[in-house]
Amino acid sequence: xxxxxxxxxxxxxxxxxxxxxxxxxxxxxxxxxxxxxxxxxxxxxxxxxxxxxxxxxxxxxxxxxxxxxxxxxxxxxxxxxxxxxxxxxxxxxxxxxxxxxxxxxxxxxxxxxxxxxxxxxxxxxxxxxxxxxxxxxxxxxxxxxxxxxxxxxxxxxxxxxxxxxxxxxxxxxxxxxxxxxxxxxxxxxxxxxxxxxxxxxxxxxxxxxxxxxxxxxxxxxxxxxxxxxxxxxxxxxxxxxxxxxxxxxxxxxxxxxxxxxxxxxxxxxxx
Numbered sequence: 001x002x003x004x005x006x007x008x009x010x011x012x013x014x015x016x017x018x019x020x021x022x023x024x025x026x027x028x029x030x031x032x033x034x035x036x037x038x039x040x041x042x043x044x045x046x047x048x049x050x051x052x053x054x055x056x057x058x059x060x061x062x063x064x065x066x067x068x069x070x071x072x073x074x075x076x077x078x079x080x081x082x083x084x085x086x087x088x089x090x091x092x093x094x095x096x097x098x099x100x101x102x103x104x105x106x107x108x109x110x111x112x113x114x115x116x117x118x119x120x121x122x123x124x125x126x127x128x129x130x131x132x133x134x135x136x137x138x139x140x141x142x143x144x145x146x147x148x149x150x151x152x153x154x155x156x157x158x159x160x161x162x163x164x165x166x167x168x169x170x171x172x173x174x175x176x177x178x179x180x181x182x183x184x185x186x187x188x189x190x191x192x193x194x195x196x197x198x199x200x201x202x203x204x205x206x207x208x209x210x211x212x213x214x215x216x217x218x219x220x221x222x223x224x225x226x227x228x229x230x231x232x233x234x235x236x237x238x239x240x241x242x243x244x245x246x247x248x249x250x251x252x253x254x255x256x257x258x259x260x261x262x263x264x265x266x267x268x269x270x271x
Contacts, residue, residue: 002072002123004029004064006055006112007082009037011181012131015206016079021045029068031055032082055082055108061115068116074123077213078116080109081131086145098145105149110156117169124168127213130157131205134177134221137230140244161218170216176205177226197223 003020007013009032017028018041027047030038035052042048051067053060068075083105086097113128120126135143136150154173161171178199180186189195205222212220221227233240 001026001076002029002068002074003027003077003079004031004068004075004116005079005081006031006109008032008041009034012176012179012202012205012209013079013081014041015202016081016209017041017045017048019203019206019210020077021048027072029072031064055112056103058111061112064112065115065119069119075116075119075126076123077127077129078113078120079129079131079209079213080113081129081209082108083131083149085143087142088145089142090144093145098148101145101149102152105146106152106156109153113160117164120169121164121167125170126168127170127172127216128160128164129172129174129209129213131209132157132173132175134175134226134229136175138233138240138244170213172212172217173219174205174209174212174222175220175226176200176208176222177229179205197225 001023003026005013005017005020005028008017008028008030013030013032014037017030020026021028027049028045029049029051030042031051031053032038033052033054035050038050038052042050049071051064053064055061084101086093086101088097090098109130120128130153132153133146133150135147136154139147139151154175157171157173161173164171178186178189180190180199180201186199189199200222208220208222211217
C-alpha cells in the first residue's frame with residue numbers, strides 16, 4: 001500500500017506515519033518542508049521516502065503527483081494533515097491572516113487533492129483523510145481565521161465525499177479538538193481534572209485517522225465526546241456564546257505552522 005502523509009515532520013503527521021508504517025507492505029511517503037526531520041523519521045520506518053515541498057507553492061501539487069506516479073504508479077491513501085494555527089482577533093490581525101491561513105489550511109490541500117485525484121481513482125478503492133478541526137464546526141474569539149479555513153475544509157470535504165464515492169475514492173473527515181503539541185502544550189487544560197479529557201496526544205489523533213481510513217468512516221471526532229459540541233451550539237446558542245465568548249477556551253495570541261499535526265485547540269495549529 002502506498003500512502004502519503006503531509007505535514008509529516010512532527011506532531012500528528014509524524015505519529016500517523018509511524019502508525020501506518022507498522023503494517024507490512026505499506027510504504028509511507030513523508031511530505032513537509034523540513035528535510036532533516038523528514039529524513040530522520042524515514043530512517044526509523046521500514047519503508048518510507050521523503051518529498052520536501054511547500055504546498056503553498058503553486059507548482060508543488062503537480063510536482064508531487066508526478067513524482068508519486070513516476071516512483072510508485074499508484075496511491076492508496078492521502079492524509080491531508082499539514083496546516084497552520086492562527087491567533088488574534090480580526091481587528092488586530094485582519095485580512096492578511098485570514099488570507100494566509102486559508103492558503104495553507106484550505107487551498108493547499110484542495111490543490112494537492114486535485115493533482116492526485118486521477119491517481120487515487122486509478123488506485124481505487126483508495127482513501128483521502130482530511131484533518132479538519134472541531135473549530136470547523138464551532139468558532140471562538142481569537143481564532144476566526146483558523147475557523148474560517150476549517151469551516152471551508154468541512155464543507156468541501158462533505159461535497160467531495162459524495163462526489164467520489166462512485167469512483168471508489170472514500171473521503172474521510174477527522175475533527176480533533178485540543179491537542180498537546182510542541183507549540184501548544186495545553187498546560188492549563190491538562191492541569192485541571194475537569195478539562196484534562198479534552199486534550200489529545202498526537203498519537204491518539206493518529207489512531208483515529210488510521211482507524212477512520214480503514215473503516216471508511218465519513219467523519220470522526222477526537223476525542224469522541226467533542227461530537228456533541230456542534231449540537232449544543234445549535235440547541236443552546238445563548239449558553240454556548242456565554243461559555244465561549246469570554247475567551248475561557250481561547251489560547252494566547254500567536255501562531256505555529258503545523259508541519260506536524262493538529263490543533264492546540266479546536267482551532268489551534270495543525271501541522
